[in-house]
Amino acid sequence: MTATKGLEGIVATTSSISSIIDDTLTYVGYDIDDLAENASFEEVLYLLLHRRLPNQSELEELTQQLAQNAELPKEVLDHFKMYPIKEVHPMAALRSAISLLALYDEEADVMDAEANYRKAIRIQAQIPSIVTAFSRVRKGLEPVAPRTDLSFAANFLYMLSGKEPSSIEVEAFNKALVLHADHELNASTFTARVCVATLSDIYSGITAAIGALKGPLHGGANEAVMKMLSEIGSVENVTSYISEKLQNKEKIMGFGHRVYRKGDPRAKHLREMSEKLTKLTGQSKYYEMSVRIEELVTSQKPLPPNVDFYSASVYHSLGIDHDLFTPIFAVSRTSGWLAHILEQYDNNRLIRPRAEYTGPDMQKYVPIELR
Numbered sequence: 001m002t003a004t005k006g007l008e009g010i011v012a013t014t015s016s017i018s019s020i021i022d023d024t025l026t027y028v029g030y031d032i033d034d035l036a037e038n039a040s041f042e043e044v045l046y047l048l049l050h051r052r053l054p055n056q057s058e059l060e061e062l063t064q065q066l067a068q069n070a071e072l073p074k075e076v077l078d079h080f081k082m083y084p085i086k087e088v089h090p091m092a093a094l095r096s097a098i099s100l101l102a103l104y105d106e107e108a109d110v111m112d113a114e115a116n117y118r119k120a121i122r123i124q125a126q127i128p129s130i131v132t133a134f135s136r137v138r139k140g141l142e143p144v145a146p147r148t149d150l151s152f153a154a155n156f157l158y159m160l161s162g163k164e165p166s167s168i169e170v171e172a173f174n175k176a177l178v179l180h181a182d183h184e185l186n187a188s189t190f191t192a193r194v195c196v197a198t199l200s201d202i203y204s205g206i207t208a209a210i211g212a213l214k215g216p217l218h219g220g221a222n223e224a225v226m227k228m229l230s231e232i233g234s235v236e237n238v239t240s241y242i243s244e245k246l247q248n249k250e251k252i253m254g255f256g257h258r259v260y261r262k263g264d265p266r267a268k269h270l271r272e273m274s275e276k277l278t279k280l281t282g283q284s285k286y287y288e289m290s291v292r293i294e295e296l297v298t299s300q301k302p303l304p305p306n307v308d309f310y311s312a313s314v315y316h317s318l319g320i321d322h323d324l325f326t327p328i329f330a331v332s333r334t335s336g337w338l339a340h341i342l343e344q345y346d347n348n349r350l351i352r353p354r355a356e357y358t359g360p361d362m363q364k365y366v367p368i369e370l371r
């Protein structure tokens with residue numbers, strides 16, 4: 001038995017949800033460029049869960065279900081007030097809140113397909129409420145209830161700030177949600193599938209996935225990119241900062257990818273949005289710094305920017321707190337996690353690979369007084 005470090009190149013499952021072939025990303029056969037330009041997040045959610053785009057009445061029904069299920073149990077909101085609130089990272093709060101939601105869902109452990117679908121919709125509906133309510137409660141503000149007349153993207157921004165967002169903000173945020181919705185067998189999706197392949201429940205799968213997304217090598221990179229941009233501070237400082245990092249063999253957050261070689265097809269959309277939004281909000285320096293970093297990194301290493309790189313300046317220009325960037329990734333990726341969890345249940349087998357043993361051999365037990 002020989003181990004493959006990081007399971008690189010290992011095909012661990014079949015899936016009909018999304019594919020990455022020759023650097024092209026598709027959701028159920030639709031090119032990500034097409035969906036990013038044209039689709040709403042609600043349509044993409046339906047597509048991932050049903051493997052086809054909804055017609056008008058199916059879309060309206062889904063939109064209604066999301067609105068009807070967005071409310072959080074009072075106990076979950078109260079729970080936010082019990083943390084040593086300022087120090088808690090919103091990803092940790094989100095991970096705990098999803099786990100807690102299971103305790104208030106009578107169907108949490110009911111495993112038939114209909115109950116699992118109902119829970120999937122509830123989780124997708126509640127996750128924006130969790131992220132926005134936590135963000136407000138830690139600032140001493142009351143949570144804002146969602147409106148039934150706003151889209152998923154508009155509602156998120158509305159619940160976060162309490163103000164109705166502009167159409168430009170909604171369009172950008174919707175596109176970001178579409179771009180992050182699914183990505184084949186990335187680390188957090190694999191985690192979710194491993195978890196539920198034991199026939200554990202959906203809440204456990206999503207909780208586990210959030211834990212995996214939180215790390216800076218995965219979803220946590222978008223917050224780390226913003227930290228880097230803030231540390232650099234101006235376009236003039238980019239060269240010395242990045243050159244030093246590369247010389248010290250430190251990683252530049254938001255660059256590189258396990259699967260893409262020529263580049264992440266999502267990055268160009270976020271780059272375009274970053275240019276437009278930072279200009280509109282008088283914060284062009286974040287876009288200009290990002291472009292300079294990209295030029296410098298790619299001139300020295302075959303490492304194109306990934307989805308996390310330009311999303312940082314996009315979210316910053318939307319006025320979003322930096323530690324909410326990864327929870328926002330989770331709000332979108334929940335759609336993919338849920339689709340993969342349901343697909344796993346449909347054709348389940350326990351996921352249990354092997355390890356190549358590298359420890360000592362032929363040891364003999366020594367009584368403690370002789371050690």
Ligand SMILES: CC(=O)SCCNC(=O)CCNC(=O)[C@H](O)C(C)(C)COP(=O)(O)OP(=O)(O)OC[C@H]1O[C@@H](n2cnc3c(N)ncnc32)[C@H](O)[C@@H]1OP(=O)(O)O
Binds near residue numbers: 006219221250254258
């Ligand atoms: C949504 C997402 O999850 S997208 C990814 C988000 N993560 C990041 O942006 C974090 C920065 N990037 C990385 O750490 C990596 O590129 C990953 C984790 C995305 C992919 O990792 P892997 O496929 O395992 O590549 P690995 O980490 O082995 O890197 C291969 C080589 O490229 C280098 N490298 C990879 N990414 C970077 C980077 N961002 N900056 C500098 N060097 C890098 C590594 O140091 C390594 O060099 P070496 O062969 O000289 O040791």
Ligand SMILES: O=C([O-])CC(=O)C(=O)O
Binds near residue numbers: 258259
């Ligand atoms: O696929 C990966 O390894 C990481 C990624 O880009 C994503 O999850 O969107």
